[in-house]
Amino acid sequence: MTSIKVPQARPLPKSATFEIARRVADLRAQGRTVLDLATGEPSFDTPVAVVRAAEQALRDGYTHYTPSGGLAETREAARETLGRHHGVRVRTEQVFIVPSAKYGIFASLASIVTPGDEVVLVGPHWVSYEPMLVLLGAVPRHLVLDSASNYRFSAPSLRSVMSSRTRAILINTPGNPSGRVLDTGEIEALAEACADSDCWIVSDEIYAQIVFDGGVHLAPASHPALAERTFTVGGLSKSHAMTGWRLGYVGVPQSAVNAIDATVQNTVGCAPAFVQRASVVAMREVDAEVAAMVAEYQRRRDELCGALASVPGFRLSTPQGALYAWVDISRAGRGDGGEIARLLLEELGIAVAPGHAFGAEYTDFVRFAYGCGSDAISAACAALAKWSLTAPQPLASP
Numbered sequence: 570m571t572s573i574k575v576p577q578a579r580p581l582p583k584s585a586t587f588e589i590a591r592r593v594a595d596l597r598a599q600g601r602t603v604l605d606l607a608t609g610e611p612s613f614d615t616p617v618a619v620v621r622a623a624e625q626a627l628r629d630g631y632t633h634y635t636p637s638g639g640l641a642e643t644r645e646a647a648r649e650t651l652g653r654h655h656g657v658r659v660r661t662e663q664v665f666i667v668p669s670a671k672y673g674i675f676a677s678l679a680s681i682v683t684p685g686d687e688v689v690l691v692g693p694h695w696v697s698y699e700p701m702l703v704l705l706g707a708v709p710r711h712l713v714l715d716s717a718s719n720y721r722f723s724a725p726s727l728r729s730v731m732s733s734r735t736r737a738i739l740i741n742t743p744g745n746p747s748g749r750v751l752d753t754g755e756i757e758a759l760a761e762a763c764a765d766s767d768c769w770i771v772s773d774e775i776y777a778q779i780v781f782d783g784g785v786h787l788a789p790a791s792h793p794a795l796a797e798r799t800f801t802v803g804g805l806s807k808s809h810a811m812t813g814w815r816l817g818y819v820g821v822p823q824s825a826v827n828a829i830d831a832t833v834q835n836t837v838g839c840a841p842a843f844v845q846r847a848s849v850v851a852m853r854e855v856d857a858e859v860a861a862m863v864a865e866y867q868r869r870r871d872e873l874c875g876a877l878a879s880v881p882g883f884r885l886s887t888p889q890g891a892l893y894a895w896v897d898i899s900r901a902g903r904g905d906g907g908e909i910a911r912l913l914l915e916e917l918g919i920a921v922a923p924g925h926a927f928g929a930e931y932t933d934f935v936r937f938a939y940g941c942g943s944d945a946i947s948a949a950c951a952a953l954a955k956w957s958l959t960a961p962q963p964l965a966s967p
């Protein structure tokens with residue numbers, strides 16, 4: 570019998586959080602009760618005015634291709650949003666409406682990176698950055714931040730991972746999983762590290778509107794020395810509870826407009842027309858709903874972080890934004906982050922993301938997400954309090 574040769578697909582890394590979400594769904598299908606603190610999925614419904622605008626847009630015939638940069642009115646609304654919520658001033662022609670922030674990050678990178686180029690990832694970093702670089706044939710250079718530097722970088726620390734082949738630095742503020750917000754010192758550090766280089770910055774600001782305690786979101790592109798080298802990526806998934814709509818936007822440096830236009834035209838073409846139309850309402854007319862959701866996230870953050878800080882051996886700093894608590898479990902005496910994630914799921918029915926999903930060096934961490942409903946957060950906090958009673962003595966500091 571002749572053997573049939575079967576072609577082999579590339580062994581590409583999957584998204585750790587999508588895989589955990591699948592596991593949660595499987596367990597629930599088997600009848601298990603699982604509290605999903607693993608994924609950054611907002612528990613709220615999309616504001617009604619946005620849903621109505623989408624229905625109307627469908628009836629009005631917004632069911633065809635749009636220009637690759639997006640509908641004129643959506644680009645204009647995103648330009649305003651970039652100014653109002655990111656502090657980034659761009660012309661409308663520099664704004665691209667894209668199907669999701671995730672695609673916006675990928676399209677930005679695809680517009681500037683060629684195989685073999687190096688891209689700096691600041692750890693701990695979001696799960697999809699490294700796989701995106703793999704897809705593009707780019708080489709990640711890891712800047713590993715830890716609590717000793719309060720997860721902050723400086724110009725020398727950036728330079729220590731840059732070389733003549735560095736093509737971009739990927740920034741994420743407010744950060745997933747760290748919950749930290751970039752400060753002015755770090756923006757200056759970026760400007761200093763990139764001066765006289767041909768290094769771009771791709772700044773993922775999907776959580777720009779989810780900042781707590783009256784804090785301020787600072788975008789690299791708001792710095793005059795960085796504006797012409799920075800892609801600012803935002804979107805409506807998190808702030809507007811619109812994950813399923815897949816709508817993002819990118820503020821693009823003028824010199825990269827043609828490159829990203831070509832990337833969008835030859836891959837997705839454009840974002841869905843009726844979603845773009847409804848997004849104008851999202852960006853202009855539902856500020857009160859967004860503010861109410863952010864206030865509730867802050868309340869959940871406080872409740873969850875209070876409970877986590879009471880678990881013997883768990884250490885964390887208060888997240889300044891985004892939807893995550895990043896917990897150092899190295900002194901908990903129950904194994905590494907993967908083992909603790911397994912125990913939390915098996916013993917308490919709480920799904921979380923293990924630290925190694927956010928960089929190979931972060932095996933002693935676990936990420937808890939608090940986008941899920943307030944009932945789930947309260948139930949998780951109660952379970953953690955009980956779990957604490959059976960906790961081993963925290964390990965001493967080295």
Ligand SMILES: Cc1ncc(COP(=O)(O)O)c(C=O)c1O
Pocket residue numbers: 609669670671672695741744745773775804805806812815816817
């Ligand atoms: C840091 C970060 N960037 C981007 C995204 C994706 O956003 P979108 O739903 O617009 O693709 C996420 C989603 O979890 C995220 O955490």
